[in-house]
Amino acid sequence: MAEAIKEDIVKILRENENPLSVKEISLLLQKEKGGSVCPSTVRSSLLHNSAKDGSCIVRVSRGQYCYGFVGRDDRDVWTWRSQTVVNDDCLHWLREQPPSSIHAIVTDPPYGVVEYREDQQAKLRSGRGGVWRQPPSFDGHRRSPLPRFTTLNGSDKEDIFAFFEALSVELLRVAVPGANLIMASNPLVVHIVSSALEKGGWEPRGQLIRLVQTMRGGDRPKGHEAEYSMVSVMPRSQWEPWIVMRKPLDGTVARNLVKWGTGGFRRISEDSPFGDVIKSSPTSRKEKQIAPHPSLKPQKLMRDLVSASLPLGRGVLLDPFCGGGSTVAAAEASGITSIGIERDKYYFDLAADAIPKLARL
Numbered sequence: 001m002a003e004a005i006k007e008d009i010v011k012i013l014r015e016n017e018n019p020l021s022v023k024e025i026s027l028l029l030q031k032e033k034g035g036s037v038c039p040s041t042v043r044s045s046l047l048h049n050s051a052k053d054g055s056c057i058v059r060v061s062r063g064q065y066c067y068g069f070v071g072r073d074d075r076d077v078w079t080w081r082s083q084t085v086v087n088d089d090c091l092h093w094l095r096e097q098p099p100s101s102i103h104a105i106v107t108d109p110p111y112g113v114v115e116y117r118e119d120q121q122a123k124l125r126s127g128r129g130g131v132w133r134q135p136p137s138f139d140g141h142r143r144s145p146l147p148r149f150t151t152l153n154g155s156d157k158e159d160i161f162a163f164f165e166a167l168s169v170e171l172l173r174v175a176v177p178g179a180n181l182i183m184a185s186n187p188l189v190v191h192i193v194s195s196a197l198e199k200g201g202w203e204p205r206g207q208l209i210r211l212v213q214t215m216r217g218g219d220r221p222k223g224h225e226a227e228y229s230m231v232s233v234m235p236r237s238q239w240e241p242w243i244v245m246r247k248p249l250d251g252t253v254a255r256n257l258v259k260w261g262t263g264g265f266r267r268i269s270e271d272s273p274f275g276d277v278i279k280s281s282p283t284s285r286k287e288k289q290i291a292p293h294p295s296l297k298p299q300k301l302m303r304d305l306v307s308a309s310l311p312l313g314r315g316v317l318l319d320p321f322c323g324g325g326s327t328v329a330a331a332e333a334s335g336i337t338s339i340g341i342e343r344d345k346y347y348f349d350l351a352a353d354a355i356p357k358l359a360r361l
């Protein structure tokens with residue numbers, strides 16, 4: 001009985017983006033189940049379950065509850081309005097989540113896996129090289145360090161495949177049928193990551209092209225710049241691929257929309273479907289000052305992607321690699337409930353500080 005009411009409450013909280021009071025939850029339960037529901041039973045279930053480690057009922061303020069996650073003692077959880085950020089390894093966190101509890105995934109993972117490993121981050125923070133390289137300055141401007149993917153060898157590529165295949169399986173389990181997975185990538189590894197995601201059970205649904213001047217490539221041969229002034233080693237990169245996948249549908253698109261609220265993309269307007277080429281600017285200086293993360297994505301782009309990912313504008317969105325929190329901030333600005341996971345405590349703290357400020361821009 002206690003477990004049954006808890007499950008009904010979790011379902012109601014999950015379907016509502018905003019926190020609900022005990023009275024509102026009781027009324028919704030009554031509507032759903034028929035018969036009368038005693039608010040004191042609901043209140044005691046909420047109080048009991050929201051205090052438990054690992055619960056997905058979060059007490060946001062006195063008498064107000066929402067769907068989210070309460071961590072174990074050794075795992076920091078930050079909640080603000082309908083947004084949650086957890087300081088954890090995403091594979092570890094995903095394995096503890098209930099199946100079919102996430103409606104969309106929008107994320108920007110470590111493309112080459114290695115660049116956000118602890119040793120590489122220590123090198124980046126102390127300016128001591130590793131895979132992060134300072135590109136030559138351009139037009140007198142000093143460029144920010146970038147991870148180099150041209151140096152990945154065969155075994156690095158096998159590691160990338162294995163990591164994304166394991167991730168794919170876990171994401172598929174927590175996603176509802178028809179959920180969109182929109183994942184940033186890089187032209188040098190996009191084929192590996194896409195194959196791994198497909199092997200894990202996701203259906204390819206094309207790619208988005210973000211048109212952006214990234215400052216990658218276009219450099220002359222190192223040490224021979226004057227001699228080969230008309231040569232660049234690689235084309236100057238002017239686009240960024242975003243992989244689009246979908247968890248297989250439960251019936252037709254229409255049936256899936258009714259049952260799960262997923263199965264398509266939100267249109268920009270009645271006349272304009274969401275398109276697969278997005279003109280975008282690099283992240284603004286102002287945003288980088290708010291959230292100084294080396295891979296911060298711009299709010300404009302993230303808000304477009306987050307809105308498009310949920311066809312009916314409702315459900316829980318996940319960013320398993322939340323970094324400085326740009327996806328979570330975009331979700332808040334778009335009125336969507338989201339959960340971000342960040343393994344690095346330094347970036348977790350940074351995101352917690354930055355999300356409210358980015359969301360207000």
Ligand SMILES: C[S@@+](CC[C@H](N)C(=O)[O-])C[C@H]1O[C@@H](n2cnc3c(N)ncnc32)[C@H](O)[C@@H]1O
Nearest residue numbers: 089090108116295296297321323324325326343
């Ligand atoms: C490319 S960055 C994301 C940047 C983010 N989109 C933003 O705008 O700030 C990838 C992030 O994933 C984190 N990360 C790497 N591996 C992880 C894992 N296994 N679980 C959770 N976070 C991880 C890194 O620490 C890094 O902050």
